[in-house]
Amino acid sequence: MIKEPLQEPSLQLLRSGDRTEIARLVDGHSLNIYRLALKMLANPQDAEDVLQNTFLKAIQALPTFEGRSSLATWLYRIAVNEALMIIRKQKPEIELDLQSEDTDETPALTQFTDWCCLPEWELVSAEAKNHFDKAIQQLSEKLRVVFILRDIEGLSIHETSTALDLTETTVKTRLLRARLKLRELLSVYYEERLDMEKSDEKIS
Amino acid sequence: MKKSHNCGSLLESLSDYVDGELGDALCEEIERHMADCDNCRIVVDTFKKTISLYQETSEKTTIPIGVRERLFHRLDLDDFIQKEN
Ligand SMILES: [Zn+2]
Numbered sequence: 001m002i003k004e005p006l007q008e009p010s011l012q013l014l015r016s017g018d019r020t021e022i023a024r025l026v027d028g029h030s031l032n033i034y035r036l037a038l039k040m041l042a043n044p045q046d047a048e049d050v051l052q053n054t055f056l057k058a059i060q061a062l063p064t065f066e067g068r069s070s071l072a073t074w075l076y077r078i079a080v081n082e083a084l085m086i087i088r089k090q091k092p093e094i095e096l097d098l099q100s101e102d103t104d105e106t107p108a109l110t111q112f113t114d115w116c117c118l119p120e121w122e123l124v125s126a127e128a129k130n131h132f133d134k135a136i137q138q139l140s141e142k143l144r145v146v147f148i149l150r151d152i153e154g155l156s157i158h159e160t161s162t163a164l165d166l167t168e169t170t171v172k173t174r175l176l177r178a179r180l181k182l183r184e185l186l187s188v189y190y191e192e193r194l195d196m197e198k199s200d201e202k203i204s
Numbered sequence: 205m206k207k208s209h210n211c212g213s214l215l216e217s218l219s220d221y222v223d224g225e226l227g228d229a230l231c232e233e234i235e236r237h238m239a240d241c242d243n244c245r246i247v248v249d250t251f252k253k254t255i256s257l258y259q260e261t262s263e264k265t266t267i268p269i270g271v272r273e274r275l276f277h278r279l280d281l282d283d284f285i286q287k288e289n
């Protein structure tokens with residue numbers, strides 16, 4: 001579930017344009033929006049644009065926000081659209097309709113190396129983290145956004161489906177594909193690390 | 205992976221299994237199978253680990269001070285840049 005800030009800002013105050021309350025809303029949710037944008041776009045400048053535009057649009061739209069979803073889900077929804085707009089500008093050739101039929105297939109299992117035993121420092125080394133970011137960029141936008149909302153931002157399947165206007169079944173299918181693909185990509189990377197460790201042992 | 209009914213059906217249940225959304229009977233079936241099938245055990249372990257690594261490392265993301273300041277400025281909230289607490 002989404003972790004809400006300790007005290008959610010009052011909708012009534014927000015709608016009336018109370019600036020203190022708006023500042024609380026921004027501070028309570030900006031990290032989540034910024035992180036979503038960073039993972040989606042892999043570019044700090046673009047992420048900052050998404051962050052600013054999301055809150056600009058949200059503040060404008062607050063008077064008409066009906067509260068049918070939580071504020072957090074609503075903000076994620078605006079941010080996803082902002083991020084997709086940037087991607088469309090940068091890569092006009094790719095089809096970016098989240099609601100369109102899936103073209104991704106369920107990745108086959110090809111990696112069976114057990115890398116869980118690698119030491120923690122190696123699992124989360126700077127190089128490994130760099131590899132995580134690259135791997136996530138290899139997912140199609142449709143899969144990437146589902147993985148980010150569900151597994152990185154911690155939304156439930158239901159919240160993810162609300163934020164993206166998708167059925168829960170579609171969210172689940174895309175989530176599985178994203179997770180499988182990332183597992184494959186991480187396995188390839190860690191297998192190399194394991195091989196290097198083995199050859200080091202032989203030398204010493 | 206050795207071809208048995210369970211290896212194939214594991215794939216579909218993988219997400220539900222690691223999210224704890226699979227019924228007890230199916231969970232037990234998967235666990236019994238994993239005890240005998242190394243490949244499936246590895247897939248489940250590395251699948252779980254992949255998700256938790258992304259979670260762990262993403263939790264450490266912070267907003268650079270400059271990003272927050274420019275955001276507040278853009279929103280005409282300059283007087284709130286100084287945090288109360
Ligand atoms: Zn098996």
